[in-house]
Amino acid sequence: MLSLLTDHSLLMALAALLSLGAIFGGLLGFAAVRFKVEGNPISEQINALLPQTQCGQCGYPGCRPYSEAIAEGDAINKCPPGGEETIQALADLLDVEPQPLDAEHGVEKEPVVAWIREDECIGCTKCIQACPVDAILGAAKVMHTVIADECTGCDLCLDPCPVDCIDLIPRKQGIGFWHWPLPGDGAARFDIIASDNATRDAA
């Protein structure tokens, strides 16, 4: 073994690799400092994809914190309001496999808005303080109303209300929101509407 160590070819090898190692190590060390990056611009793009319901179901106080968590490598399937669509979008952005929504954070529901039964409202302003997007109007002792267009349906205002006068009602209702569904594969292309009363009347 010792004799081997003194063998010149071995020393050569040592020298060669040492120099290589030293040179490249130096190069990288230099690059590490020279090309340092601060912050994580990706979280902005992630936040742009989150629904901004600000409901905190993801376990973070609002969407931005969650976006930063994702940028740090948290799972992308924790946002129930966003649902599959958001997960898909995130997966595309980050080029990872989309997972199904993580049920422990809640399930995807149809979009809702808060609706205050105004005759019951006692004007306690509690909900106003709770609302993350200032979607509730009103002052102390006067009855409050929800600006439907601003409300994200995060339901944070329900618990604070002492008289439970706030309901969540579906946001998308009526013909204005209807559009054709995607046809099913190979299925019969029409559905039969239950026999209609026109003929009953006529008959």
Place this chain on the structure above:
Amino acid sequence: MSLLRLTSPHATGQKQVSLVMQDVLLATLPGIAVMTWFFGPGTLVNLVLGGIVAIASEYLATALRGRNPSAALRDLSVLVTSTLLCIALPPYAPWWLIVIGVVTAVLLGKQVFGGLGYNPFNPAMVGYVVLLISFPVQMSSWAPPRGLEATPTLIETLSHVFAPATIDAMTAATPLDLLRQNTGLLFNDLLATRPEFSAWGGLGWFEVNFAFLSGGVWLLYRRIFTWHAPLGMLALLAVCSLIGYDGGSSQSGGSPIFHLFSGATMFAAFFIITDPVSSAVSNKGRLLFGALIGILVYLIRVLGNYPDAVAFAVLILNFCAPFIDHYTQPVVYGTRGKDR
């Protein structure tokens, strides 16, 4: 009375997949007839055997997937696949060759991807190439055309197919083989000296190509496909062979006429590269698709290891088709001038 909800349009045209496929099958008849005349009943036996195997394997595959087999069979596409494959296979090939080829085509070429409409590669050509590289011996032994030897009777044919004796008995090098192996002779001397050639090109092959051409033109007239792909291929094949012809020295790749009317040229141009499923979608795309195939066919025929190049050229371009589609979209109404 009950009312139905369904989308517009409520009127629909007469075109149907099954009818389209039917037309294609009909259009192959002249070609098949001429082949039978020149090479004997071998092709017919191939077709029958292949058809049966194809139906069986399609039925099996769809049944295994719990789909409705009869619906899948009714669109006839599997018959087109097997027919085209069997036309391309050498007559008097042993029965197991046909079986392996057709099964590969239908299962590996088509059903793995989900069946009709989903296969990115041309099933028939998949089957053909798999056979070609696995069994070059059988695949390179074409029967001599009528005029060199008498064509065998049906009985002889059947014995050839089901009790394969020695191969060479039924083999003669095809004109394309000879051109590949030709070292010394000027092109014209080659035509003059070898009996496998007629004035136009391959003896028998010219007529076969002509028959497929006529069938293809009929399909064009029936608007089954557009002229883009076939024209692209034939034009570029002609151009390349013209460039490479150099007056027919022993190095030359053969005359344009020869290339246009020998091997599987016409058959490919009108029946293979027009497979809607595996080719490019837009007309621009199809023109390019065909053109590139034309070039490749020439290059591979002249430089490559394989006497007839169509199958490879088609598969290679199938591979490129999605990318081609990406960059050959038509100019949409109202976007003239604007960059899309």
Place this chain on the structure above:
Amino acid sequence: MSNTTLRQLTVNGLWKNNPALVQLLGLCPLLAVTASTVNALGLAAATLFVLVVSNTAVSLIRTVVSDTIRLPVFVMIIAAAVTATELLMQAYSYELYQILGIFLPLITTNCIILGRADAFARKNPLPAACYDGFIMGVGFGGVLVLLGMIRELLGTGAIFADMHLLFGPSAQHWRWEIFSVEYPFLVAILPPGAFLVTGCLIALKNSVDSSLERRLRAH
């Protein structure tokens, strides 16, 4: 190392997270050298060896290296192991060395090895890392050999030909002719065959998984 983690590692390496069939790593040797069983076996052994060595070493030094140079260091360790293997093979089974060609040195770049080093060994204590390396190697090698056998069988009608390259003259006649055909299914031992057979293996695994799943849900 508790034996729950042991079981986990085992299941992961052999089936659930099989490097070849699931992680799709180390594909190049997987496809390139599986034209015959003996080649596959040879490369499998070499890979296994390197994998164990590198995992062990990496987990030993895991506290020392900083992030900037961790890749180079790991890679160097692996390369050293590979070169050693290469030299040994050259010395003691030269023909096989020639057949495997550049795919022997290419073990260095086999994604599994660096992958395991970076993803597992870097974060785990010696025994776990060592065992993980072993089991991953077995999982990979198993697939390698399986592929080799299937392809050799389809492509030549026999398996275990030329085993003497690996096991010495005594193995000359291990060749086992299963069916004899005049014209074997050549495509299996040609490049496309590698992809196709692998694809079918993966599909097979998937369908097994899903049927197991169904069985589970039934209970």
Place this chain on the structure above:
Amino acid sequence: MRVIHDIHGGIHPPERKELSRPGVLDQVALPPLLVLPLRQHLGAPAQPIVSLGDRVLAGEKLAEPQGLVSVPIHAPTSGTVRAIELRPIAHASGLEDLCIVLEPDGEDRWVTLSGAGDWRQCDPADLLDLVRDAGIAGMGGAGFPTAVKLNPGPSRQIETLLINGTECEPYISADDTLMQCRADALIEGAQILAHIVGASHILIGIEDNKPAAIARVTDAASRIDPAIEIASFPTKYPSGGEKQIIEILTGQQVPSGGIPADIGLVCVNPGTVVAVREAIIEGKPLTHRIVTLTGEALARPGNVIACLGTPIHFLLEQAGIATGPQQRIIHGGPMMGFAVSDLNAPITKITNCLLAPTQTELPLPEPAKPCIRCGHCAEACPASLLPQQLYWYARAKDQEQLTEHRLFDCIECGACAYVCPSQIPLVQYYRAAKGQIRDSEQERRRSDNSRDRFEARQARLETELAAREAKRAARKAAATDRANAGGEDPIQAAIDRAKARKADQETSP
């Protein structure tokens, strides 16, 4: 003579127009109940201004427009408001919508109508108001508020008024009949519209399968205003598409995402033109329209002039419908119309045709087969799209690619689905995809908005917090200041006082 340009694609389905005897205009009886949906047009629904039990005269306004892109609704006849409630309306969704239900008293007493007098002297702006008040929405299909369309804003200079008399859909002959029976009114209306939009040129385009209409209109034009140009062009579906007819007659293309006004055109339907004339000359709001009743399931097909709000089954029974199994009633034409799911639904301002085909006439579609990429759809597409690609991406819900492939330039004409050998309901895919994309855009807008509000609120809270901090600090500071300022320390003073009192007590006996 004007050069006729060809458009890409297009198809030639059987026309079947003679079935409804174009040119003959029948009357229909008044139905027992009129149902007037508040949303008969594109844009915001109208706002009712009557209440239950009100008695109203014909032509009286029942609902006010809500916002700019909206139109009022008028009573077609005199009667009593019986209900304002959700009722089935003629809509692809088969959903119900808010309607005003009017019970006619059969007297048909009208409010006193007053036209604009000599419109040539009037300021276009005033005429526009009349048009808006008359509740006119495009009668060619989209039902877009005509008043909005007629004032494309100062930035867009209108040269040509294009009247779209194509009526390219099979079966329909309402515009044909209108042009034959009311040619003079059409011409006069055209002049008015030209005056309103300031168009120097009037162009009437009619497909060459309507010789009678062409003759009548040409004759009327030559009598009233020879400057008006009538152009006829070969029959082909969908030449009637606004963008298509514009290319056919002018060779220009409406820029993608733009409107005709961008290239100096306004395109209106003859029905709309005549409606405008009535509004300006007689001050008559839009309360009636011509409807084609056709299809082999009808004993007496034809064109009738009907009150808006007339229930569909009433009209069909007038036309002697004999319903078969799996009967379809199609609102609009066979190419673009939709199947009605409740015959109580009324006709509206955009109902140009009710089609009751028999099974043999328009057989039901088979289950769709997979797309074979044959490209026939691309051949047929008037917008030069790649329908098959759109179909694949719609299936994959790939919105990026869909917009990339210009889904929104699809006019939903259905030519692609007509030729598709796999009989894929392509148009439904496109409609669904468009809907999804619009939804997610809306959602994105919402979420951007709430992000801003959320962040604004965070900022506000912080400032408030800061402010509160500042106040507290200030108060504290103030206290200490006062102390120092007041010389002797108050606490010390108190102690001294206490001591003093003690001292007094001790000294007292």
Place this chain on the structure above:
Amino acid sequence: MVGDIALLLVGAVLVNNFVLVQFLGLCPFMGVSNKLETAMGMSVATTFVLTLASVCSYLTYNYLLLPLDLAYLRTISFILVIAVVVQFTEMVVRKTSPLLHRVLGVFLPLITTNCAVLGVALLNINQAHNFIESLFYGLGAALGFSLVLILFAAMRERLAVADVPEPFQGAAIGMITAGLASLAFMGFAGLI
């Protein structure tokens, strides 16, 4: 000379395509080919790294190892060179284009373990290429890789909407498609 270079390129790109015929660089080929844009990004990165590495390793071998007669150190020194080139590229990319880095971040380290890179270096030696040849061989290899990667990505976008039997969904069908592609590429055999 130019002719030779051309042949070298054609050989590396088509006839002996690195991915489909020589089985090098398959992991990224399978891993990064789900979306066309990603594939293009990867192609760029790989082309850069591959060419650079090919040249660097050539220099290392001929001007360091051979003179010192240390040929047996080639693997380790090449892999060192490659690792460094890659890491350097990564740092630069991260600095210059964060999104590209987010997309390629996962794969840049993988390029280190992309056999194609080391493969080129070793083949350069086996085939005794000179400097220019090494350069173009590296480039050709990279182009061949990029070509099939991009074509394959475009095709996989189509497969994504295909109604594939579910045992075959995902990797399996990818493999089979690649197999058929390699079948097709056999057609180039003999072109040079």
Place this chain on the structure above:
Amino acid sequence: MKWLASIGLSGTVLALFAAITSIIIGWTYLSTKAQIELQVRRAEARQLLEIFPPDTHDNDLVEDTFEIKADTPLLALRQAARGYRVRLGTEVVGVILPTTARDGYSGDIRALVGIRSDGSVAGVRVVAHKETPGLGDKVDLRKSDWVLGFTDRRLTDPLPNRWTVKKHGGDFDQFTGATVTPRAVVVATRRALEYAELHASNLFETGADVL
């Protein structure tokens, strides 16, 4: 100056590992060196020994070589290559000539032809070829023993005009479906024999080491 430190640190650590690994490798190398050289020589010798088995000679074939220049008409080599002399005692009992058939079905076919001093073939081995698998590749001994058919043939047996495949009126079998490849090999062998006849003096008597 903070980055100098960083460079220094990573530099040293990297170098350290470089050292360790190089020691390991170097050690393995040195301890396997001899064995490897042996193996290499064996491998080279194996094919030669197949042609001229050990009992036919007493010299080390690998050592006893001479060079043949490129493009000699009969051997058609692309580059200069090595030939081997086979000696029993002092006299040369045979040579092994490298030859190339340029008219294979696809690409060159490179072969070694062993020729005894009496002009008979000792053996033919195809070293490298690109012929079609399953068709042209039967010239490879691993695929079929067709090449053994040359053993003991000489230029006079069969007569030169019958030195081709049966299909073209020769004495040698072609393969089913493939005549090009075998014909190429047959012709190449005949040419090698002619070459040996031509340069008999140089090959078998004076030991010229460049031809």
